[in-house]
Amino acid sequence: KQVFKPMRQKEIKVVKSVMSSPAITVKPNETIESASRILIENGINHLPVVDEQGRLVGIVTSWDIAKAVAVGKARTVEEIMTRKVITASPDDPIEIAARKMDANKISALPVVDAKGKVLGVVSSEDLSKLLAR
Template sequence: MSSPAIAVSPGTTVRAASAMLGDHGFSALPVVDDDGRLVGIVSGADLLLAGMSPETAQAPVSKVMRGSVVSASATASPAELTATMLAKRLRCLPIVTEEQVLVGVVSRSDLLRILTPADAVLAARVETTLRAYSGGPRWTVAVRDGEVSVSGTFADQAERKVVEALVRTVPGVRGTRVAC
């Protein structure tokens, strides 16, 4: 979860909201009142649909935001957040207190990080590194507690050492074992 959430007020201009979305790479921004309560959401699609004429660019976000917002409780589990996001086809989900005060935003990538074991992420990074070196999948990668094992056929001892060195360059690798 991103917390504190980057949000805009209903009076923020469309141009300013558009710039914030672009600068931060978000798909949407929560809109909050002066007390921090969630009152709407404005997405990149909302802004594109509004157009960027000089009049629209200076209009307040309140003119283009959606006032009906799906949000989740700060006590929701990752499984509940995932179910809500999938059911509603959301890219991000504002997280609020009982009083509707915005405390953060959960994105799809936040949930993927939670739900994907660290070893699986590390294995994917190692496989990507080895594919970049070899031009395709040539070896089998297994990771357990940060210890990486690479098995398969190597052209010679020099290639085996290169693969071992490449694996060690991947952040998070605690140890390597390259087997022929």
Template sequence: MLVEEIMKTEVITLSPEETIETALKLLHENHIRHLPIVDENNEVIGIVSDRDVRDASPSIFEEDASPDELKNPIRTIMTYPVTTVHPLDFVEEVASIFYEQEIACVPVTRDDILVGIITEKDMLYTLIQLTGTHVQSSQIEVKVINKPGILPQVMQVFGQRKVNISSVLIYPYKPDPKYKVIVVRIQTMNPLPTIEDLKTEGYEVLWPKSPGLTL
């Protein structure tokens, strides 16, 4: 999945000379948490979060707090330089940027021009779609030897049952690196026939476990 498929293209921005007060109003009125700061060419030069604005706002508990602090330009509190991504980047790679840099938002640029934005909420929703948990389905986890060609072999078993597959994910099997776990979500509330087929073919089903087969 590409960034351009999930990014928001209607992005509210500010120039660096706009005030902190303006940023505060925009964040509140539009129920957003981040504002890219752009120059006259719509190139991203900074970013401000709702936390940045709150920290810069005068506190009601401070006796010497001055409302004039809200008149300061937004450039005085913006974060820069800004990590950006391209519309044709893969979403999975962008997820690693969120994790490694501990950020909650990335502007999307093409030729240095702002064209969109992705937030951690967008990433979470995309993860839900990629894992297939947004549709009614059953999850089956199969332990397999970590070798080339094992995935199509396992998928042949599902193909024989002609079940509709929502998603396929592969995880390392932590107790033993010689194995991995194939997680398949199928659109049926009765996965028992497929599970029996897998066992007949010699595969170890880690989930659901017998007895009871909690789904």
């Protein structure tokens, strides 16, 4: 009797298994002070910005807030957010997410579903902890 043994293959880890969720988000018209408070209270660095319908319209990070401090003047999230957001899909392999971050010199990606709804955030911290022992 012949037995077929499946080939050992590397397990594919996907974004949804390591992302932080639910996503903590902010609205474009909120103040920089209020966005800062949300970052601090949650111990995070990245806030997807969503419109009234919950669709992703930007991202604001503690780096953007430091930039506002360096440059002065800005008052609201929409004045400092990045509008062209690089995102991940929940079923992307983590290697793809790592490559997107590396190629774009960023440290997190909002994870969005097919309708653009924000499901979570995957960060370089979420990925680097996979290397921990």
